Amino acid sequence: MDVDQTTVAQEAVKQAPRGGLRRRRRLTAWLFMVPLLVINVLVILGPSVATIYYSLTDWAGIGPAEFVGLQNYRDLLADGDFWMAMWHNVIWTVLFLTVPIFMGLLGAFLLSQIKRFQMFFRIVYFVPYIVASVVNAALWQNILDPTRGIGSALASIGIPFLDGVAFFGSERLALPSVAFVNIWAWWGFVLLLFLTALQSVDHELYEAARMDGAGRWQQFLNVTLPGIRPTFVFVVLLSIINSLLVFDYVYIITRGGPAGASEVVGTLMWKEAFERFEAGYAAAMGLGLSFVSGLIVLIFVFLRRRGWEV
Amino acid sequence: MSIFSEDRQRREPSKIPYYVILVILALFTLGPLVILVFNSLKSKAEIARNPLGLPLSPVFENFSAAWTQGDFSTTMVNSIILTGGTIVGVCIIAGTSAYAMARLDLPGTDAVLLYLFVASAVPFQLFLVPLFFLWGTLHLTNTRFGLILIYWAIFSPLATLLLRSYLVGLPRDFEDAARIDGANELQVLLRVVLPLSWPGLLTVALVSGLATWNEFFFAITFIQDDNLKPVTTSFLAFQSNFSQNWGLTSAAAIYIILPIVVLFLILQRRFISGLTAGGLKG
Numbered sequence: 001m002d003v004d005q006t007t008v009a010q011e012a013v014k015q016a017p018r019g020g021l022r023r024r025r026r027l028t029a030w031l032f033m034v035p036l037l038v039i040n041v042l043v044i045l046g047p048s049v050a051t052i053y054y055s056l057t058d059w060a061g062i063g064p065a066e067f068v069g070l071q072n073y074r075d076l077l078a079d080g081d082f083w084m085a086m087w088h089n090v091i092w093t094v095l096f097l098t099v100p101i102f103m104g105l106l107g108a109f110l111l112s113q114i115k116r117f118q119m120f121f122r123i124v125y126f127v128p129y130i131v132a133s134v135v136n137a138a139l140w141q142n143i144l145d146p147t148r149g150i151g152s153a154l155a156s157i158g159i160p161f162l163d164g165v166a167f168f169g170s171e172r173l174a175l176p177s178v179a180f181v182n183i184w185a186w187w188g189f190v191l192l193l194f195l196t197a198l199q200s201v202d203h204e205l206y207e208a209a210r211m212d213g214a215g216r217w218q219q220f221l222n223v224t225l226p227g228i229r230p231t232f233v234f235v236v237l238l239s240i241i242n243s244l245l246v247f248d249y250v251y252i253i254t255r256g257g258p259a260g261a262s263e264v265v266g267t268l269m270w271k272e273a274f275e276r277f278e279a280g281y282a283a284a285m286g287l288g289l290s291f292v293s294g295l296i297v298l299i300f301v302f303l304r305r306r307g308w309e310v
Numbered sequence: 311m312s313i314f315s316e317d318r319q320r321r322e323p324s325k326i327p328y329y330v331i332l333v334i335l336a337l338f339t340l341g342p343l344v345i346l347v348f349n350s351l352k353s354k355a356e357i358a359r360n361p362l363g364l365p366l367s368p369v370f371e372n373f374s375a376a377w378t379q380g381d382f383s384t385t386m387v388n389s390i391i392l393t394g395g396t397i398v399g400v401c402i403i404a405g406t407s408a409y410a411m412a413r414l415d416l417p418g419t420d421a422v423l424l425y426l427f428v429a430s431a432v433p434f435q436l437f438l439v440p441l442f443f444l445w446g447t448l449h450l451t452n453t454r455f456g457l458i459l460i461y462w463a464i465f466s467p468l469a470t471l472l473l474r475s476y477l478v479g480l481p482r483d484f485e486d487a488a489r490i491d492g493a494n495e496l497q498v499l500l501r502v503v504l505p506l507s508w509p510g511l512l513t514v515a516l517v518s519g520l521a522t523w524n525e526f527f528f529a530i531t532f533i534q535d536d537n538l539k540p541v542t543t544s545f546l547a548f549q550s551n552f553s554q555n556w557g558l559t560s561a562a563a564i565y566i567i568l569p570i571v572v573l574f575l576i577l578q579r580r581f582i583s584g585l586t587a588g589g590l591k592g
Contacts, residue, residue, distance in 0.1 A: 022415070025415060026416070026417055028414055028495045029411075029414035029415065030410070030416065030417075031410075032414065032495075033406070033407050033422070035402065035406060036403050036407040036466055039459065040429055040463055040466070040467070042459070043459065043460055043462075043464070044429055044432060044437055044464070045429075046437075046440075047437035047438075047439075047440035047441040047444060048432065048437040048440075050437075050440035051437060054439060061442070062443070103335070110328045110332050113325065113328055114325055114328055114329070121332050121335075122582075123574075123575070123578055124336045124339055125335065126578075126582065127339065127340070127343065127571065128343070129585075130574050130581070131524075131571070132545075132566055132567065132570075134526060134546050134563075135545070135566055138545070138549050138559060138560075139343065139560075139563065142346075142361070142556050142559075142560075143342055145361070148361040148362075149362070150362065153361070184338075188339065189586075192582060192586055196586060241433075244433075245433050247527055248526045251526075252546060265435075266435065269435055269438075270438075270531070273438070273439050273442070274442070283439045283440070286433075286438060286439060287436065289433060
C-alpha cells in the first residue's frame, strides 16, 4: 500500500501530469485542515450560530427552548441593570484609553532614550502581565485593605486621608479601584507594543528634525507620533474591545458589587446565564455585546479602507 | 562649526530624570509583588503587626501549610495536565493547518485566513451560553478534557496564523528534494519541516501554555469539582476561605506564579515576541 502510493507519486513527478498531482495535494491540504476546522466548528462557530437562535427564545439552559421572537431584546432595552453595566463599560473604556496609554507611551519613550538597564526595566514592567489575574487581584486586595493596607500604613506616618477607605467595598470607588488593578497588570504590555514601534522609527528622521531646530517635544509630535501611528491605533482598538468584554478582574475582586456598583456587561451576562438560569436572555446580551465590539472593529477597518491611515 | 557642536553638547540633556521616572514606574510595578513575597514569609502574628513591611522574623511554614490546605498536590497536577494537553493539541492542530496553508497550496487560503482572524478575535460571550449547555449534554463539563477542547479551539486560530507566517519564511528546497525522493506529505511534514520549525512551535507552545496556566474565565465556568480545578480557580476559593491569613494566601500565590516567572526570565525574548505578535486576544 505504502509502496504503491510512493510509486504513484514518483510516476506523477516523472511524467509531470501536473493536474493529478495538484489535485492530490489539494486533497491532502484539506485533510491537514480537518482538526482545526472540526474543533472550531464544535466550539466557536456552531455555538456562535446557536446563540442567534437561543437569543430568540425563553430558555433556562435545560429543557426545551420556547421561541419568543424579539422579546429578549425588548427586555434588554428596558433593563436598567444592563444599561448601568454598559455605562460601567464606558467608564472602564475611558480609563483604559487614557491611563495605560499615557503610562505606556511615557515609559516606552524614556526606555527608547536610554541604553543602560533598558532590558532590566522592560522585564520588570512586563511581569504583572504574565502573572495570573487571581494573584494580581489578591495582592492588591491585601494592599488596599481598609484596616491593614496602604491607607493605615500612611496614616501611621501622618497621612490620614486614605485611612479606613474600603476601595473595593464602597459603591463610589469599587469600579475605578478594580480598573486600577487591571491597568496595573496591563500597562506594561502597552509599553512593550509602543517600544517595539518606537525602535523601528527611522533615526535619520530625528536627525533631520534636530537640524531643523525642533525641540524634544516637537520631535515627539512630528516624528515619534506619526512613526508609531499604526501601533497607536491598534492599542486604541485593543483597549476598547478589551474594555467592552472585561470579566476576570471584576468577577474575581467584587463580583460586580457592592450593589451592582462595579457590574459590567460581561459579569451581568454570566450571572444571567449561570446564576439566574436565563440562558436565552444571556444569549441575547452576549450577542448584543459581540455586535457592538464587531461594529467597532468594522469602523476601524472601514476608516482604513477610506484611506485614513489609521 | 565649533559653535554648532558646542550648542549640541550643551543641549544634550542629562538622562538622570529619565532614570528617576523609570525607577518610580519600576517600584510601582514590582512593589506589590515584593510585598507578596514578604508576606509569604510572615507568621499570622507578624502580619497583624506589620502587614506591608519587611519580614523581621521570617518563617517558612506558610509554604507547607498552603501546599496541603490549598490542595496543591491535586490542583498542580490539574494545571499541568490542562497546560500540557493544550500545548500538545494546539501545536498539532495549528502545525498541520499552518503547513497546509503555507506549503500544500490549500485552495481558498485567503478565506481561511480571514476566518482565522475573525475566530481569534471573537468575543467569548458570543458562544459561551450554547457551548456550556452543549458541553453539559456531551458530559464534557467538569472534565479536564472538555476544558482542553475549548482551549484548543480558542488558541489554535492565532497559533495557526503565527506558525503560518513562520513557515512561509522557511526555504522550500529540502521539502521538494524529499518529495522527489518519494516521501509522502506526512513524511515531509514530520521529517523535514518539523525539525526546521521548532522555534515557531516553541513560541506557540509558550504563548498558549502561559494563557492556559493563567486562564480564568472558562475554568471558573466549566469546572466546579474541587478535584478537577486548576490552580487559578482553586486559589480564588482558597483565598476567600483564608482571606485574613495573608501569609498563607501569599505563599499559595507564589506557587502559582513561580513556574511562570522562572520560565519567563529564562525565555523572555521569545515570550515577549510571541505575546506582542498575538496582541489581539479575547
